[in-house]
Amino acid sequence: MRVPIRWLGEYVALDGRDATEVAARLNVTGTELDRLVHHGVETPEKIVVGRVLTCEPHPDADRLRVTTVDIGAEEPSQIVCGAPNVAAGQTVGVATVGAVMPGGMKIKKAKLRGQASVGMICSARELGIGEEHDGILALETVLPGAADVAPGTPLTDVLAHADDVLDLEITPNRPDCLGLYGIAREVAAATGASLRPAPWTAAGAAEQGSTAEEGEDAAAVDPRGEAIDGFSLEVTTTRCPRFTLRLFQDVVVGPSPLWIQARLSAAGQRPINNVVDITNYVMLVTGQPLHAFDADRVAGGSLTIREAVDGEQLETLDGTTRTLKAGELVIDDADGPTSLAAVMGGARSEVHEGTTRVLLEVASWDGPTIHRTAHRLDLFSEAASRNAKGLAPEQVDWAQALASRLLRETVGATRVGGTLSAGTWNSAVVQPPLAVRESRVERLLGTAVSRPRQTELLDALGFGVTDAEPDAPAGTGTLQVVVPAERRADVTREVDLIEEIARLGVVADLEPTLPTRRRAAAARLTPAQRARRRVEDVLVGRGLQEVVGWSFTDAGAAGRLELPEGDPRAAAVVLDNPLSEDQAVLRPSMLVSLLDIARHNRTRGVDDLRIFETGTVFRDAPDPVRADMPYEHLAVAALVQDDVFAAKGLLEALLGALRIDDWALHATDEVQFLHPGRAARITVGAGDDAPTIGLLGEVHPRVADRWDLPRVATFLIDLDRLLPLVPDARTFRPVGAFPDARFDLAVLVADDVTAAKVVAVARKAGGALLEDVRVFDSYRGKGVPEGQVSLALHVRLRAADRTLTDEEIGGAREQIVAALAEQVGGVLRG
Amino acid sequence: MQERIAELRAAGEAAVAAATTTDELEELRVAHLGRKAELPNLLRDVSKLEPAERGIVGKAANQARQALQAAIDARVAELKASELDAQLIADRVDITLPGKAEPVGGLHLLTRVRRDIEDIFLGLGFDIVEGPETETVHYNFDALNHAENHPARDRADTFYLAPSPHLDGDVQRLLRTHTSPMQVRHMERAEPPVAIVVPGRVYRPDSDATHTPQFHQVEGLWIDTDTTLADLKGVLLSFARAIFGPDREIRLRPHFFPFTEPSVEIDVSCHLCGGTGTLKDRSRCPLCKGTGWIEILGSGMVDPNVLAAVGRPEFDPEKVQGFAFGMGIERIAMLRYGLSDLRPLYENDVRLLEQYA
């Protein structure tokens, strides 16, 4: 909302407060300043009134004229001017040397085709007060008595042409602030400045040196009644609470007076013609949109507001044919649809140059209905976005009253008949007042606000306040508050009034306090949250860089991972309105974003990547906890530019740090995106049905190649499954005061006997004395028969209560050797 | 005999003195004191002497042997010291050569900031909970008191999920646009008093230098019988000082959010210019644009309609009340680390990430 500060000053006595000061107060009371802009000439003091003394054709340029202009200096200034309408005797606005024009152009001494020029004679547009740019602005055409103004007088003294403009962000709950008078009320409440009477009242008209005639005081019922000869009105929907029409004749369509154009320009509205300008002007003051029909193009003089039939069509005044949906609102005349109600007028009944009779519509609408239509058609005009808020029916009267006065005063129009009115709104229904408990104010805000102070604050905002028991002791009384029409949608409860009290009277200097935690449990991370941090820290400690990838990917990602259709991992969650095809679905596996990030880094020359990520992955299948929602879970995944044992080493470190001991790998060649000979499922727990919590492996060379990567290895873990398995308590076993005994064994076994199996056999055979057994080398080649592998085992024995004897050690060794021979065909080497 | 002992002793001592290596000394020890050497054999043969001589010769030979042994030991020690000195000199390296490479990992900046924020709120008495990233219109908007025509519901502001043949239920699904749905989800299962923060990833269809279609928020919620707006200010002042420095002040600027009433935006005094709006060189502060204040988050007292949407008597808005807030982790990161563009955070060039790790 653009608020020209001088225009604002017509409704509230700013008493010298400038735009910055007003903005600062609004900013801390709930109306945020987007930016402060200057409209029009940047240096208004450099624009003076000039009188054109002579005007001759330029000797060397057909379109230029050489003028001498009296600007109050000792000597007239020579100014070269390109405007066709410049003439001797005109009174004009002159930008003198040093002036900075809108857009930043600076006026300098210049030579134009050999003729000196020391200034510029301005057009209306150059002054930022209108659209006219075909010629210079001759002041006598817009300013009575211009010929008598002394040359050299600052132009601002006689014509308002440059202004500071507050560009305010109006929150969606405050449509009342989409009108200047609403802003003026906020300014008054926020600064203590006095609010002038509303311009749509008799008092407001008088304030502006005018007189409200019949129907021009919104505080009174239109004395001309509710009929207009030759016109009729019907509303057949409940989505239009109030629709009114007034008729004006003797209209001559032409440009608006300059002061209206100047204000509209400053407020960001392009002046069009006097009738349309008044509808915009009144909307900017009242916040209430209006629409002007050419009364003679309303077929049959009848208007019907109804809900559209699905699929019906209408040509709006931008020349586009719109197809409507059921429930959207249209206005019919005798020939059918003539307007897309509250959103955009129709082409057929638009005001045009020859219009002499205007039918002025002011109506209030069901906000959500209008919002939906405007949104669907992407037609958020100033009018449509205001109507989409669902304005108060009373505002209709304000707009009719002010527009009637302006049409009479500035267009010379004559009103005919009364005010046609229809709709479901019943003005006799009065909302009951809201109660505000003084105790409640203090309980919510944490500071006491006396009832007199509350009354003062609410009163400034236009609320009607009564203290039911003025003698009630502090902290106990209750105020009865009547909500003004323009706030009715926003303020419906006690708490809404407490907000008004808070924003104007409390938040600025509220003393901070700290709440007390009343739970007999310290605030701390949950075990799963601690474990997640541990996961991240372990990987960082192993030299991995954490990355944060996109949750989005493209629909082809599963295919690039070679997942067949029907694989549960290939069922991606699809966005209905993605930003792009590249971000059309949610990632089904963390591997996608890791591969993307790896490629991005490789192409930028980063080698030896070691990265990991924790985050959410999604699948188009019922979530185990929320059956009607997609399955999502937290995952951790690592990717290293190395072989599978590098990734396995990380996995061992990770699970070891989490104190998870009973995990196992199960080789698999069934994961399409992993190397079939270098991949495994990871399980935790004993038994064949131990749950799979993730995958380990080298990325399939074909998949890696698709991402332009060399050999990379990865593990992918479902943290939602893993973290609950992390033991929260741990029993410690004594390390033992007695020395251990160690020996190594090298056994030959067949190729298909896994290291895990050999270790398991040795562990079992070692019995109670066995503390640890692990494979430290695996060898094929010279000295090892074809089809066999030599595994080197390191065995450690220990007893808690004694030093082991040679016999005990030898016995254990023999048991292990025998078990290996018997169970896996192991032959001792060397 | 005694002369011979004296000769052997003198010869031995001379040889020991002349020796230049510990190896040479070992040879000398064998030659002079070993089993086949003359001096020990003399001593062994003492018994064959006249009894009168035995004592004198034995004593002399013994003294000679001990003296020789002492001389060797002393000389060995001496040589060992100088040999070590020589070794140390030979071992000298160019210490400016690189060390053995160890990969250095790091947390992503967003994780670091997230943990900072979590830790601060843990210290202020909040628990940490997390929630789902796919949501229903009910939890994301309806239960949070968003009017039917609230613009946040528009398809331009919310990612909706395409209908799925695999899912039951006639619900409109979306990617949560904020972490606020956890307010109601948590109150549905917890008992008051409630004090939680909810970190997590959220989504909106925006894409420019300061907006990415995914970003991260931390939601806060504190509900009790008597939690006030002043408490909100105290909590957020503590937070702002922990993140931006002990001299920071905050101000509450009234605003509108559907799910809080009253609603306030929180500004923190600018840590770059100290809240003056002007830098030391008298130029306008670029961070706060000369205002001295930086907006960091939105907050307010939980709207009674939100409490009512929980649908449990324990959260009757006449009985309990409290505050809620929501902040962007990226925004905090940008302010604290001077980022002007968010996009590199999701490009994940590790050379950039390492600098923030």
Ligand SMILES: [Zn+2]
């Ligand atoms: Zn600053």
